[in-house]
Amino acid sequence: MTQYKTTGAMIFTLLMWLMLSSAVQARGGLPEFTELVAENGDAVVNISTKSKPNEVASSQLPPGMEMPEGTPFDDFFKRFFGDPSQPRAPLPSSLGSGFVLSTDGYILTNHHVIKDADEIIVRFSDRTELVAELLGSDERSDVALLKVDAKGMNLKAVKLGDSNDLKVGEWVLAIGSPFGFDYSATAGIVSALGRSLPSDSYVPFIQTDVAINPGNSGGPLFNLDGEVVGINSQIYSRTGGFMGVSFAIPVDTVMNVVDQIKAQGYVSRGWLGVVIQDVTRELAESFGLDKPRGALVSRVVAESPAEKAGFEAGDVILKFDDRNVDASSDLPPIVGRTEIGKKSTAEIMRNNKKMTLSVIVEELPEDEQIASGAVPRSGEFYNKRLAIEVTDLIVEQRAELGPNQTGVTVRKIESGPAAEAGIVPGDVLLSINNQKIVDAKQFIELVEQLPVDKAIPVLVQRSGTSQFLALKIPE
Incomplete structure (x- = not known):
């Protein structure tokens, strides 16, 4: 009986030891981030920006009404309608994060964090604040390179890894300033690799489940x-x-942008000039592929490198410069990082047969419509300088305006000089800078000749009434 009790106690002890050992192993298998944060927290910075106020504020009085001076109501009007003699309050500052790339003062952040900023302020972990110089930024990759005067500062720089070595399921950690809470650390895993977003086809994004919020x-x-x-x-x-x-x-995409900014002050990308789509299972079968893969060419942009090389709609691009194109999202980053002027090769499937085409990659045009092959409807034009899209007048509008009256209709407007001037969709623009507007094409030509940082009169017809608005294009 005693022997059985002893044996049972030993078994119970062994089971308990195994359970405790398993718990310790499971707990020990989770990542430990404290040392990582302690070693790298000082390399993370807070980025804030400021926009310079205009010289004086514009009165908010109703049109045709003037500010009375030297009357008992002077203070009343200034309080409720603004004092035109006083400077405007600065525009709200943006807030984001960044990190020290090197101890000599190079800082990395996003393009959208510092976009349109007149002053960029970098705050370090010891609360030191320095005004940064913007060396260059790239909207397509959303990367900006800053430089601060690091003399007398013992800056802590990050170590760079290789994003090509990342694996789905791998643990990752973010440090930043979500909602202005400086140096917050959040962790998660890599959810997917090579993600392509509609507005950023040249970046193979890393998808994670790390908690990222405004300010990160x-x-x-x-x-x-x-x-x-x-x-x-x-x-x-x-x-x-x-x-x-x-x-x-990905950091390899980032450093490609950094190297170009340092070398030439801007970023250039390779351009093929095709509109592509994914290959579905049904399409794969119809094109003679063993499985869905490649980038299906739905259209070839006129006068593009692809047209010159003989690409056709219906071609399925399987490889570009010996790099596999497994999905359509793989092609833009590959072509984008190809050296301008380089003779490249593309393996394609055409009419159920594989063939190879040679193509000389050209620089991606700045004009998005040209780059994407977007063809505006007849008489419709977009101007990036004003951030405005206009179209020719229709017959009914011409009849309403009267004989010999011409102009353009504002079809779409984005944040920019035109919107700031008070122009809205539906407005009919009759003249700009005292020059009569004939049609949409001529309007675009006139806009390209406008001076910067100077008030320009624009005659607008809205709801049957004509009025002049002041337009100013910033430097």
Whole structure:
């Protein structure tokens, strides 16, 4: 009996030891981030921006009404309608994150964090603040390179990793300033690699479930070795906050942009000139492919490198410069990083047969419509300088305006000089800078000749009434 009790006690002890051992192993298998944060926190910075106020404020009085001076109501009017003699309050500053790339003062952040800023302020972990110089930024990749005077500062720089070595399921950590809460650390895993977003086809994004919120933009994404593998850039959200889907720019893409900015001050990309789509299972069968893969060419842009090389709609691009194109989203980053003027090869499937085409890659045009092959409807033009899209007048509008009256209709407007001047969709523009507007094409030509930083009169007809608006194009 005693022997059985002893044996039972031994078995119970053994089971308990195994359970405790398993718990310790499970707990020990989770990543430990404290050392990583301690070693790299000082390399993360807070980025804030300021926009210079206009020289004087414009009165908010109703049209045709003047500010009375030297009357008992003087203070009343200034309080409620503004004092035109006083400077405007500065525009709200943006807030984001960044990190020290090198100890000599190079700082990385997102383009959208510093966009349209007149002053960029970098705040370090010891609360030191320095005004940064913008060396260059790239809207397509959302990367900006800053420089601060690092004399007398013992800056801590990050270590760079290789984003090509990342694997789905790998642990990653972000440090940044969500909602202005400086040096917040959040962790998660890599959810997917090579994600292509509709507005950023030249960036193969890293998708993570790391909690990224407004203010995290521009901050570093670390692997467990304490190496930066990406810059946190975007979130997918229906609420404006974190919903478990975040995107980071791979560090190899970032450094390609940095190298170009340092070398030439801007970023250039390769351009093929095709409109592509994914290959579905049904399409794969119809094109003679064993499985869905490649980038299906739905259209070839006129006068593009692809047209010159003989690409045709219906071609399926399987390889470009010996790099596999497994999905259509793989092609833009590959072509984008190809050297301008280089003779490249593309393996395609055409009429159920594989063939190879040679193509000389050209520089991606700045004009998005040209780059994407977007063809505006007849008489419809977009001007990036004013951020405005106009179209020719229709017959009914011409009849309403009267004989010999011409102009253009504002079809779409974005944030920019035209919107700031008070122009809205539906307005009919009759003249600009005292020159009569004939049609949409001529309007675009006139806009390109406008001077900068000078008030320009624009005659607008709205709801049957004509009025002049003052337009100013910033430097």
